[in-house]
Amino acid sequence: MEKPLTQHIVPGRAPLSLKEYEQVGGYQSVRKILKEMTPQEVQALVKESDLKGRGGAGFNTGLKWSFVPMGPDAATPKYLVANADEMEPGTFKDRVLLEGNPHQLIEGMIVAAYAIQASISYVFLRWAYKVAAREITKAIQEAYDAGYLGQNILGSGFNLDMHLHTGVGRYMCGEETALLNALEGKRANPRAKPPFPQVSGLFGKPTIVNNVETLCCLPHIVNNGAEWFKKLGLTADAGTKLFGVSGRVKTPGCWELPMGTTIREILEDYAGGMQDGYLFRGLLPGGASTDFLVEEHLDLPMDYPSIQAAGSRMGTGTMIIMDDQTCPVGFTLNLQHFFAQESCGFCTPCREGLPWVEKILLAIDKGEGKPEHLLTLDFHTKYLGPGNTFCALAPGAMEPLQSALKYFREDFERHIHEHHCPWSKAKAWQPSI
């Protein structure tokens, strides 16, 4: 099984230095594009490879790039940003790439920057990733010293500067336009679209924001071709994917597997199945903002259309497992507390609605719920859903809630009728602040 993204990552060992990385073929894609390909050819190749954004939205990467104005009349400078904010609970896949092989990310960023003719690039890294910050800083310096970054890269006339920006903690920063505001030294509120960042992004200039895993795929696509990349996937979706599992499984972790590997295979063959004494009840397939899937969905392939057809989203591909000893109300309350706390407060439905949802869930969990509370939660899932809020934070928050109300409604009703949490006679979960 080919594992292009993680082939040079050895857990517990320092990432490859630039020299070691070059010895295993590193930066060949940069040499190739600068020598043999036009930016438009790189864009076309990536579009043809059907690489979809690995940050969660799953939009065709080459197509996203194609909206950037090109040619001598295009605004300058143009920017490329690697989104390494990764603050969605349950998501930890990019950490593996950032800590394990930072040169692969830098190489991918050079490819992307060349494709859109960006001359300034940023790695927007979340604050908590201290090891990654250290390794990336080191790798960027090595890349500058070797002439892969800076002016006139490898004598091609192409220039690219790269900076590491570490965030100061806010989930909103992972949203494309909010991230740009954060980089500009502002509150990380989302921006209205249009204009799209591809046309007017960072400091008002054309900007592409790509997820770390997406960028790490690029050197391999350039080196091996679009057809090779497509064939890595088992189903209609192209490439490999980093899948992760957390929760009460025997061996939680993160693995690079073909796109389209089934949920059951990931859960049983890689995560080792449920821990002894725990039974599977449900899972969020790709982070905290995806809908629950249950037993009947275990044989679904993990790819964008299959998971969408089952009523959820593949998101980041990192699953959170809910076992039979975890209260579904407490589980949902924990998620809603996170979203309520992290709402930027910019638009009213999100700012007001999410704390309301959290309060209702807390009341239910404490045994103070009323039957009409379920109706209130139901209408929140609609009124905070897509189209009613400024960005996708609140609709994302509603995904686990609406599916919890669908699959675990009896558990919610039991809390209300029995006036306590059936899982914990001691006390209900208490939000932090």
Next chain:
Amino acid sequence: MLTAEEKHQIDHEISLVPAPKNACIEALKIVQHSHGWISDESLKDVADYVGMSPAELDSVATFYNLIFRRPVGRHVILLCDSISCYVMGYETIKEALHEKLNIQYGQTTADGRFTLLPNCCLGTCDCAPALMIDNDLYRNLTVEQLDEILNKYT
């Protein structure tokens, strides 16, 4: 008053962006690194230096979870309270910390040694529960490990 070293570092950040105010978050990070937190006085100094009003800078500073606008202890404990850590029982860790340090979330120990804060997902969900103290990440935590971990910090 900003020190010469702080000004030097902030000047470097300003050189990378179109306008000084674009570097305000970096400037806050630099000042927080040397003082531990952002006092009203520091906020005003930074605001003056990058050409913003204190109120405008405060609206940025208070937006971010890890810019501290109140004093913190010598070491900041960030306990992950997100979903994977919840499923794996982080609450026993939380209760043990409350008891051992005799503080609640948001408080600092009487000797100024630790401040305890909740933190959303530390991105190490496969090794839950987890916490960070300063720059150090601790994973697969058990209550039994806490004394040894806390004793590392004076």
